[in-house]
Amino acid sequence: MIADPTAAPVLELAHISKSFGPIVANDDISIALGRGELLALLGENGAGKTTLMSILFGHYTPDEGSVRVDGVELPHGRPRAAIKAGVGMVHQHFSLAPNLTVLENVMTGTEPLWSLRSRTGAARRKLLSIAERFGLGVDPDARLGDLSVGEQQRVEILKALYNDARILILDEPTAVLTNIEAGRLFTTLREMARQGLSLIFISHKLDEVMAAADRIVVLRGGRVAAERKAGETNKAELAELMVGHRVTRPTREPARAGATVFQASRLTVSVGGVERLKEIDFFLREGETLGIIGVSGNGQAVLSQLMGGLVAPTGGEMQLFGEAVAALDVHGLVEAGIGRIPEDRHRQGAIGEMAIWENAVLERIRQPLFSRRGIVNRSAGQAFAATIIEEFDVRGGTPTSRTRLLSGGNMQKLILGRNLYRRPKILIAAQPTRGLDEGAVAAVHARILEARRQGTAVLLISEDLDEVIGLADRIQAIVKGRLSAPVAAEEADPRRLGLMMSGDWSPGDGMLRDGTSSDRNPGEGTA
Amino acid sequence: MRLERREHRPLLLVVLSPILAVVAALALAGLLIAAAGAPVLEAYGRILTGAFGTRLAATETLTRATPLMLTGLAAAIAFRARLWNIGAEGQFYLGAIMVAALGSSVLSGLPGPMLIPLLFAAGAIAGMALMLVPLWLRLRFSVDEVVTSLLLNFVAVLFVSMMIDGPLKDPLAFGWPQSMPVADQALLPKLIERSRLHIGLAVAIVAALLVYLLQSRTVFGLQSRAAGLNPEGAVFAGVPLARTLVKVACLSGGLAGLAGAIEVMGVKGYVTTDLSPGFGYAGIIVAMLANLNPLGVIAAALFTATMFVGADGMSRALSIPTYIADVTVALSLLTMLVAIFFTQYRIRR
Secondary structure, eight states: OOOOTTSOOSEEEEEEEEEETTEEEEEEEEEEEOTTOEEEEEEOTTSSHHHHHHHHHTSSOOSEEEEEETTEEOOTTOHHHHHHTTEEEEOSSOOOOTTSBHHHHHHTTTSOTTOSOOOHHHHHHHHHHHHHHHTOOOOTTSBGGGSOHHHHHHHHHHHHHHTTOSEEEESSTTTTSOHHHHHHHHHHHHHHHHTTOEEEEEEOOHHHHHHHOSEEEEEETTEEEEEEEGGGOOHHHHHHHHHOOOOOOOOSOOOOOOOEEEEEEEEEEEETTEEEEEEEEEEEETTOEEEEEOOTTSSHHHHHHHHTTSSOOSEEEEEETTEEESOOOHHHHHHTTEEEEOSOIIIIIOOTTSBHHHHHHGGGTTSTTTEETTEEOHHHHHHHHHHHHHHTTOOSOOTTSBGGGSOHHHHHHHHHHHHHSSOOSEEEEESTTTTOOHHHHHHHHHHHHHHHHTTOEEEEEOSOHHHHHHHOSEEEEEETTEEOOOEEGGGOOHHHHHHHHTTOOOTTSSHHHHHSOTTOOTTTTOO | OEEEEOSSOOHHHHHHHHHHHHHHHHHHHHHHHHHTTSOHHHHHHHHHHHHHSSHHHHHHHHHHHHHHHHHHHHHHHHHHTTOOOOOHHHHHHHHHHHHHHHHHTTTTTSOHHHHHHHHHHHHHHHHHHHHHHHHHHHHHHOOOHHHHHHHHHHHHHHHHHHHHTTTTBOTTSTTOSOBOOOOGGGSOOBSSTTSSOBTHHHHHHHHHHHHHHHHHHBHHHHHHHHHHHOHHHHHHTTOOHHHHHHHHHHHHHHHHHHHHHHHIIIIISSOOTTSOSSHHHHHHHHHHHTTTOHHHHHHHHHHHHHHHHHHHHHHHHHOOOTHHHHHHHHHHHHHHHHHHHHHHEEEEO
16 A cells, blocks of 8 residues: 555654764654655664664654654653554564563563463464464464574564554664565565555665665755655665765875785685675775775674784685785784774773773783883883873873773774874774764874875775775775775765665676776786 | 763772771661660670780681682682682682692601692692683683582582592591691691781782782783773783683682682691681672772771671670671672772762
8 A cells, every 4th residue: 555645644753853962863854654654764874764763762862853653742762652652663683582482572571560470372362363464474482592583573573563563663674684584574564564554664775775665765964865755766866865965075195006015815704604704805005095885784894803813714815915824813913013993992992991001002012112021011101102192192191091081082093093103014994983073083084194195005994985085095895795896086976986885786797897997906016 | 860980980989988888788787786686886896806806816817817818819810800700619628628638648748848838839729720610611612600610619519528528538537527637847837826827818918919919010910901891802902812811710710729728727737618618709708898909808808807707706795696797798798889889880860
C-alpha cells in the first residue's frame, strides 16, 4: 500500500535539535511518516541519523522540538512511553540475551516483575501468529545464541511487533547481513508496510535505499539536506546530496613524491576466520599523502591495526623500505621511525589515568634515553613530555598531570607530538581529527602537512571527505575490505568520491584507473 | 541527580577517604555493638587496649599484621594490573607446606643463614606456581581468573590437609594432623625477646617498599599499570600484555606464598589447617583499604590486625562476640569501595 499523503501522519518529528557540547548533531529536523510508508533515512556517518532515531525512541532528550505519534506528543527521554505509543526499535547491535530462547527473549520486559506466573502459552501463540502474519518464521524454543545474525535480527523485529509496535525504526539493519539476508529483510519490510505498519530504516547504502524505500530523506551535517520520492531520483543524485557540494581548499603545495617506502600487494587480513581486508594494493611514498576514504565499518579499523602493528596479514606481501616483511610489530615500527596515530585516541592512543609524561614515553620506554636496566628515567621522560607540550602547543596539562584531563584536541596534539617529534619516515594517521573542534582540526592538519613537506610518507585513513581532499595527494576508497584504485586528488570531485565510497566500482573496470595517470606505477621507486 | 566523573582528585580527599571509610565502618558496626547491649565507645576502647594496651598485645598485633601485609601486597600488585587474584589463601598454604616439607627434611641440614633464604624462595615459588594456573587458563582459554583462583584455594587447602595427615604427618604430635616441624635453625629470629614478633615483619615492610619502588620506578611497573588501566592502549604502545601478566602473577602468587613461608617459620614452626585465619582473603580487604598503594598496605594491615587482635579483649570484657571484629573489617571494605567511588565521581543535581 502506498502512503496517502493527505492522511494525517502517524509519526511526526518537528524541529528537533540536539547538541553534544559544541557538536550539533541535529539541527531543526522535521520529518513526517505516513501510515504504511517505508521511509529511508540516508546519510554519512555523523550526519545525525542515529541521534535522531534515539531521540524518537526516547534514549536522548532533544534540546528543542517534539515527537508526535498519531498527533499525541511523546514525553522526552522515556523509551517506555515510546514503546507504549507503538514505536519499536531494532538496534544495530541487538539488545537480546544469547542464553535465552527466542520466546524468552521476546517476552523479556513484557511481564510484570512481581508476577510469579509466566504466561508462556499465550505468549507463544501470539508470537507464532505474528511470525506467520509477516512471514518471519523462527523456532520459538531455539536458543538465541545458536541462531544466525539474520535470524537474530528477525527475533529483534518480532520482539518489537510483540510489543504491538505500529512504527518500526531499524538502525542500519543491513550492516550485519549478507546480501541474501538483506534481500529477504526488505521483502519482509515491504510486506509489513503493505499491512499498514510504518517503517523508517537508516542506511548509507544507495542501492538498498533506491530499491526498498517509498521516500528518502537525506541528512547531512545534522540537517535535512533533501527529500525525494524513490521513483524521482537516482543513485548519482543521492550520492551527491549525501556528500554535499564541498568547498575544497587544498592548502597544500603539490607533492614531491620520493622513493616508495611501503608497499602492500594483494594483502589480505583475516580476523577470526573472516576476511576483513581482501587483496588490497597500495603504496606510500616519501613526501606524499595517501588518503583512504570510506564509510565507517568497511575495514578502516583493521587497516589501521595492520599498519599499527597490531594484526598480521594472512595473505599477500608487504615491503617496508624495500625489504619484504611478514608482519609489522609495535616495537619494530617505533624503532624504525614509523609514527602511528590510532583510530581511537582514548582507548588506544593514551591511557587516561596515567600521567602525560608516561603516555609520551610508553611506546619507547625501552630506549636508553628513557630507561636503563629496567629503571625508568623519570626526569628524561618528563623533560621529553615538556618539550612536546611546548612544541606542539598541548594545553591544559603539565608532564605530571593525568592525561584524561586533556581535551580531545590536546590529547591528539600529545599523540602527534610523540610521533612527529623525531621526524618519522612514515606516519599512519587513522581518523586523526574525529570528534575534534575546528581549531584542533586545523592544528592537526597543519602538523600533518608539515610532516609531509619534510618528506614523511603519510597514510591518512579518514571518514571525513573534506579532510582527505584537503590533505591527500592520492585517494583510494575502502569498501567491504577492498580498496579501489587510486585517483589523484586534483581529479576527485565530491560526486566521484561519493560513488567510490558507495562501492560503485568494480576492481576490474577502468573507470577509476582512468583518473589516475598511468605513469604512477605502484612498483616504481622500489627498483 | 546524576553522577559526574571528577576532573581533579583533590589530594586531601584521596588521603582522607580511607580514614573516613574506616570511621564509617566503625560507626556502622557500632550499631551492632549497641544492639548486642554493650556501650559502643567502651567496646572500641577495649579493642584498642586489647591490641596495644600491653607490650605483649602490641607485639601480637604486629605479628598478626605481618602476613596481612604480604597477602595485601599480593592482592594490591595483582589488582593494579587488573589481574584478579582471589587465590592468596591457597598460595599462602602452598608456600607454607612447601617450607614444612623442605625445612623438615632435605634442607634441614643447612645452616640458618642459608636455609632461611632458601625456604623463603621455596615458599614464594610454590605460591607463584599456583597462581600461574589460573593465569594460563585466562591467557589460553579466556577463563575468568576470579573463579579459578578462588576455587584453587580449596584445592590447595585440601592438598595441605592430605599432606599433613599423610606423608608429612608429624609422628610425635599425638595423632593431631600437623606437619613435621621445620629444623630449629629455620625458625626466624625474634625482633623482640619474649614475644612472638619475628623478623618477618621487617621482611614484609621491606617487601612493601620494594613493591612501591617497582611500581613507581621501573619499566615493569609502568607497563603493568598500563596493562591494568587500559589493555588496548597498552598493546598499542607495545606493552607485551601476556608477558607482563605472567610477571605480575609471579609476584602476586610469590608474595602470598612467602607469607605462608614466613608464618610457618616465624610463629609455629609447623603447618596445620588452621595456620591461616583467612589471611589470604583478608589480604584483599587490606589491599582495597590501601587503595592498592603498597605503602598504604602497611597501614591497612595494621588496622585489620588491630581489629582482629583487639576483638578478643573486647569480647572478654563486654561478653559480646568477637565476630563484631570480622563484621567491622568486612564493613570497612564496603565503605572503602564507596569512598573510592566518591573520589572518582561526585553527585550533581
